[in-house]
Amino acid sequence: DAKTTQPPSMDCAExxxxxxxxxxxxxxxxxxxxxxxxxxxxxxxxxxxxxxxxETNEMASLxxxxxxxxxxxxxxxxxxxxxxxxxxxxINAGGTSYGKLTFGQGTILTVHP
Amino acid sequence: ETGVTQSPTxxxxxxxxxxxxxxxxxxxxxxxxxYQQALGQGPQFIFQYYREEENGRGNFPPRFSGLQFPNYSxxxxxxxxxxxxxxxYLCASKVQGMNSPxxxxxxxxxxxx
Numbered sequence: 001d002a003k004t005t006q007p008p009s010m011d012c013a014e015x016x017x018x019x020x021x022x023x024x025x026x027x028x029x030x031x032x033x034x035x036x037x038x039x040x041x042x043x044x045x046x047x048x049x050x051x052x053x054x055e056t057n058e059m060a061s062l063x064x065x066x067x068x069x070x071x072x073x074x075x076x077x078x079x080x081x082x083x084x085x086x087x088x089x090x091i092n093a094g095g096t097s098y099g100k101l102t103f104g105q106g107t108i109l110t111v112h113p
Numbered sequence: 114e115t116g117v118t119q120s121p122t123x124x125x126x127x128x129x130x131x132x133x134x135x136x137x138x139x140x141x142x143x144x145x146x147x148y149q150q151a152l153g154q155g156p157q158f159i160f161q162y163y164r165e166e167e168n169g170r171g172n173f174p175p176r177f178s179g180l181q182f183p184n185y186s187x188x189x190x191x192x193x194x195x196x197x198x199x200x201x202y203l204c205a206s207k208v209q210g211m212n213s214p215x216x217x218x219x220x221x222x223x224x225x226x
Contacts, residue, residue, distance in 0.1 A: 042220075043220050046217075099144050100171065101156070103155030
């Protein structure tokens, strides 16, 4: 699975959009970009995933560059409850090894009042 | 639908003892994975089970073992506990072979003294 690089920490004001970047320059054609977050003392929570096209759900939007070497997770209106560690993970989601996610250090997002 | 549930939520054991952690997967999910998360680190993959057989393992010794039952519940067993086994143990489940997200429970916090 391709390696990902994320900034160690980011700050965001409450009500503003939070844009979390992720680099995955070695991603291959059949690998998806998945985003999870982990709020203190809880298990990781699935946010969104995508292959090529931009995706949006009730939680966030995912923007993937045309060459697929990087992506951005957007939380459109951050709240204090969005303070968490955000993980960008690249994986062949249809493969038999999908249960094996490789978590990096992630980005600690702190939302300020 | 019910989520992934784990029991107990907290556990204290003594070095050298054995422990069994339990997980109830989300309904319809036939793949379960277990992760270990040390304080301040991202989750580390231990192993995964599909149709009651182990089909992937991370860099963990044989004293970490598991079981998956026909009703998709599962267990993580750790023998000869060591102080470094103190961690949050996470269970996650999904439907194998489909591009669907892995869903995590909130974990069992194990403390080895």
